[in-house]
Amino acid sequence: MRDTFVRTLTDLAEKDKNVMLVTGDLGFGVLKNYWETYPEQFINAGIAEQNMTGLAAGMALEGKIVFTYSIGNFPTLRCLEQIRNDAAYHNANVKIVAVGGGFAYGALGMSHHATEDIAIMRALPDVIVLSPGDIIETEAAVKSLYEWEGTGYLRLGRGGGRAVHNGPIDFEIGKAIPILEGSRVAIFSTGEILEEANKAAIELNQLGISTGLYSFPTVKPIDAELIQRVAKEVDLIVTVEEHNILGGFGGAVAEVLAGTFGNRAHFERIGLEDRYSEIVGSQEYLRDSYGMSAYKIVNKISNLVVSGYVIHET
Template sequence: MRDTFVKTLIEIAKADKDVHLLTGDLGFGVLKPYWEQLPEQFTNIGIAEQNMTGIAAGLALSGKKVFTYSIGNFPTLRCLEQIRNDCAYHDANVKIVCVGGGFVYGSLGMSHHATEDLAIMRALPSVVVMAPGDLTEAAACTRAIYEHQGTCYLRLGRGGEQKIHESISDFRIGKAIQIKEGNRVVVFSTGGIFDEALGAVELLNDRGIYPALYTFPTVKPIDRELIRACAKEYDLIVTVEEHNIIGGFGSAVAEVLSEMSGNRAVQIKIGLNDTYSCIVGTQKYLRNEYGMSAEKIAERIWEYLYV
């Protein structure tokens, strides 16, 4: 995803000289093509994320369209006050990019696990929050936040994500995308964990259960219309996110469901169960340990339906 983001941003920045990319002394192997081609539209701020965000706000309020880039929690939690006070409050045209959402940097421990970022960024008024599920969505999200006036958050995986779409004909902020039709159960996924959600659906297909499947590249604004329609059509909604189940994607869906009257689907939230990971390991290993692997997701759905 990060390579796709950089490639897309290069295309955007070549056409718009007001685009400027700031990095917190990270991502040099990935960002090198950008700074070599657009040196006047790039600044390395150093390991000083609060300064990076303050500078981004100043540039944006001077007419620039600014992207900040770092890994894990560094461009969000480390500089939350600057995002809130300098960027979001002023509706500044700053696009905050995190590479390594969830357990991507699992081997580096809890300080590098981005598992509360969606909830925190979603709580900031007027901030758009996006988490693409594949490379095609990553490119579409990059263009969408560039075109959007105001502060945005883009949560990327790292690399190797499974390709979902060859193309997306009508991509819009705030709209989910259907991947599979189904019955009884519908699975909603956001971000790079889509491969586990898809794997779970395929495992259930082998057992005679055929869930519908949607990807949500936008967490805020959430696709309320689609959620309501699915709540009336299906018995069970399963939300899958590589994130704490408190306050994130699953909570955004639950907020919509809570406002509905009459009969509606029950929801199961798959994610990190309101804890910190004290385990060090690969992303795949940690997903399985915390119930987010395809096998664990499928088993959770099976147990709800038949146990």
């Protein structure tokens, strides 16, 4: 995802001299081609994320389209006041990019785990929140964020990443992307955890549990229309996110379901159970430890269905 972001932004910078990239003294291995090709459209603000954000807001108010870049919580939580007061309040064209959502930097400990960022960023008025699920969604999300007027947040995974989609996608801010159709269960996923959700959906179908899969590269604005429609069609909706279940993607879906009239699907959330990770390890190890691996997703959903706990009334 990170490589896809840099490649896409480099293409945009070639076409638009107002595109600026500001890094918080990170990412040099992947940003090298960008800064060597467009040195006048690149700034290293140093390990000073508050200054980086204030600088970006100032440039944006002078007509630039500014992407700030760092890892984990550093471009969001560390400079939240500046994002709120300098960028969002003025609807400035500042695009905050965080690489390493969830447990991507798992071995570095909880200070580098981004597990509250979606909840915090989506609480800021007029700030859109994009969390693409694979490299194909990432390319489309970067282009859409560039075209969006105002402040936005782009949450990425780490490294090259893999494609879950088999071909072109119909990407639109505020719209979910159907991947699999199912009549019994619907899995809603946001972010790079889509790879685990996809494996789980395929296995559930093989087990005879008809399961649909929907990727939500946009958490805010959320696709309320699709959520409400699917809630009338299936027995169970499960959200999967590499994030705290409180206030994040699952919370956004719950807000929509709370306002849905009539009979609707039972709802469950899979994510970090309102805690900080007390262990370190690879992203795969932490996902499994906290119930987000494909294996754990399959177990939870199949147990709910087989137990008869989930029954959709007609």
